[in-house]
Amino acid sequence: MGKGMECSENSQTNMKVIHGEAGYVLEDVPHLTDFLPDLPTFQNPLQFNPAYSVVKQYFVNVDDSVAQKIVVHKDSPRGVHFRRTGPRQKIYFDSDEVHACIVTCGGLCPGLNTVIREIVCGLYHMYGVNKILGIDGGYRGFYAKNTVPLTPKIVDDIHKRGGTILGTSRGGHDTSKIVDSIQDRGINQVYIIGGDGTQKGAAVIFEEIRRRGLKVAVAGIPKTIDNDIPVIDKSFGFDTAVEEAQRAINAAHVEAGSFENGLGVVKLMGRYSGFIAMYATLASRDVDCCLIPESPFYLEGKGGLFEYIEKRLKENGHMVIVIAEGAGLDLLSESFQNTDLKDASGNKLLPDVGLWLSQRIKDYFSGQQKMVINLKHIDPTYMIRAIPGNASDNVYSTLLSHSAVHGAMAGYTGFVVGPVNGRHAMIPFNRITEKQNKVVITDRMWARVLASTNQPSFLNPKDFIEKEEPQTQTQLEDGGKY
Ligand SMILES: Nc1ncnc2c1ncn2[C@@H]1O[C@H](COP(=O)(O)OP(=O)(O)OP(=O)(O)O)[C@@H](O)[C@H]1O
Numbered sequence: 001m002g003k004g005m006e007c008s009e010n011s012q013t014n015m016k017v018i019h020g021e022a023g024y025v026l027e028d029v030p031h032l033t034d035f036l037p038d039l040p041t042f043q044n045p046l047q048f049n050p051a052y053s054v055v056k057q058y059f060v061n062v063d064d065s066v067a068q069k070i071v072v073h074k075d076s077p078r079g080v081h082f083r084r085t086g087p088r089q090k091i092y093f094d095s096d097e098v099h100a101c102i103v104t105c106g107g108l109c110p111g112l113n114t115v116i117r118e119i120v121c122g123l124y125h126m127y128g129v130n131k132i133l134g135i136d137g138g139y140r141g142f143y144a145k146n147t148v149p150l151t152p153k154i155v156d157d158i159h160k161r162g163g164t165i166l167g168t169s170r171g172g173h174d175t176s177k178i179v180d181s182i183q184d185r186g187i188n189q190v191y192i193i194g195g196d197g198t199q200k201g202a203a204v205i206f207e208e209i210r211r212r213g214l215k216v217a218v219a220g221i222p223k224t225i226d227n228d229i230p231v232i233d234k235s236f237g238f239d240t241a242v243e244e245a246q247r248a249i250n251a252a253h254v255e256a257g258s259f260e261n262g263l264g265v266v267k268l269m270g271r272y273s274g275f276i277a278m279y280a281t282l283a284s285r286d287v288d289c290c291l292i293p294e295s296p297f298y299l300e301g302k303g304g305l306f307e308y309i310e311k312r313l314k315e316n317g318h319m320v321i322v323i324a325e326g327a328g329l330d331l332l333s334e335s336f337q338n339t340d341l342k343d344a345s346g347n348k349l350l351p352d353v354g355l356w357l358s359q360r361i362k363d364y365f366s367g368q369q370k371m372v373i374n375l376k377h378i379d380p381t382y383m384i385r386a387i388p389g390n391a392s393d394n395v396y397s398t399l400l401s402h403s404a405v406h407g408a409m410a411g412y413t414g415f416v417v418g419p420v421n422g423r424h425a426m427i428p429f430n431r432i433t434e435k436q437n438k439v440v441i442t443d444r445m446w447a448r449v450l451a452s453t454n455q456p457s458f459l460n461p462k463d464f465i466e467k468e469e470p471q472t473q474t475q476l477e478d479g480g481k482y
């Protein structure tokens with residue numbers, strides 16, 4: 001810890017927070033020495049690695065941190081920081097001692113296999129680790145299935161395939177059985193790849209490991225096609241998903257443009273966050289209306305969706321609507337009985353909004369409007385999720401994997417890796433799991449979507465203006481990322 005720093009631990013969240021000068025705050029991650037103070041250290045073998053020994057500054061300074069906010073005013077406090085990732089001079093595991101395991105949980109996401117590959121190759125090539133196990137089929141694989149040995153040869157070309165070679169699942173998180181399995185197998189590094197639910201599971205695994213006083217590092221790699229993980233810039237697979245969504249939007253546009261009053265409805269993923277729909281819309285420019293969970297809308301009456309569709313068809317002869325799977329749930333609940341069905345992880349099962357919207361539009365225009373429309377509904381959701389990562393996601397996945405490996409080798413634990421303002425950092429679990437990342441509809445990014453599609457905002461601007469204080473300066477809100 002640097003000079004003039006004060007460290008405190010919040011007993012409720014177990015968070016290590018370090019305060020420095022001028023309002024500097026480091027939301028630190030746990031280290032194995034917090035509960036095992038006498039661990040021996042080792043020289044990092046990377047200094048002898050031909051790839052790294054030519055790099056001038058290959059070890060990061062122990063005090064390096066990454067700022068959460070980079071837009072500041074001259075009198076702003078320095079604000080919250082996270083510990084920077086990267087190789088450390090001193091490590092807490094001897095290469096021969098490491099017995100690592102990797103597990104993938106939750107839904108599929110492009111780039112999962114790249115992350116697995118790069119953890120295996122990173123451990124092997126950078127740190128000389130050769131005992132690495134794959135856990136089969138998500139959390140329950142720890143106690144209900146056999147493990148798969150992983151070597152650079154086995155994972156050599158898996159990044160070219162979609163899905164996860166380890167398999168995945170929802171539900172089945174039994175903390176004590178999982179930690180028993182880790183302990184019984186002599187595993188001392190656990191790499192957990194998954195979304196918000198998975199990282200909640202990883203946090204309780206870490207707590208149990210700490211309670212038992214085991215020398216086991218737990219590292220989370222955030223995975224979510226929905227981009228709903230907070231703090232980090234974006235999640236891997238998201239770019240690929242946005243790119244792949246273009247094919248569906250193009251098809252919808254071609255279909256719509258070829259028929260009189262052609263209407264293409266494309267459903268994209270996004271349970272609670274409409275990032276894929278928002279970015280796919282902005283990227284495409286062929287979309288006339290983007291509907292996301294964060295922005296309420298209505299169908300009938302003045303300023304409603306039906307009125308807009310009619311206007312657009314009259315003006316342009318065709319239109320494309322992109323709808324995220326969690327959009328308009330309040331409207332759907334009027335048509336569907338609230339069954340409250342959940343998946344094995346406890347996530348609410350949503351009715352099919354694409355089908356519902358398409359039917360409502362057809363009913364409206366075949367009813368009182370007497371306007372013949374040609375509607376094509378495209379649902380590419382699983383096709384988008386099941387492909388391999390694109391080039392930029394593959395590079396990104398490599399950085400994430402290496403960050404996790406460097407962090408675990410350096411004895412950090414109970415952390416999630418990810419880029420914060422473009423620099424990779426280790427973030428405590430609770431910062432990742434306490435809330436979901438959502439599109440902020442009062443941000444400029446959503447305004448860009450509205451400006452690009454010309455769709456109605458479905459909101460009364462007075463609702464916003466009257467509630468807000470007059471602003472003299474740019475507000476430095478959390479949401480103002482884009
Ligand atoms: N609160 C929790 N505590 C412990 N384990 C959890 C918790 N929430 C979810 N899990 C476990 O994490 C795993 C994955 O959770 P979930 O199915 O919600 O997917 P996810 O990780 O959120 O990914 P995504 O939503 O992107 O598909 C499951 O095995 C589930 O049992």
Ligand SMILES: O=P(O)(O)OC[C@H]1O[C@](O)(CO)[C@@H](O)[C@@H]1O
Pocket residue numbers: 106107108195224225226269270271325343385
């Ligand atoms: O059908 P499954 O496997 O539960 O996955 C669907 C969900 O997974 C996600 O892609 C998140 O991984 C959500 O967008 C979607 O609601």
Ligand SMILES: [Mg+2]
Pocket residue numbers: 106195196197
């Ligand atoms: Mg989730």
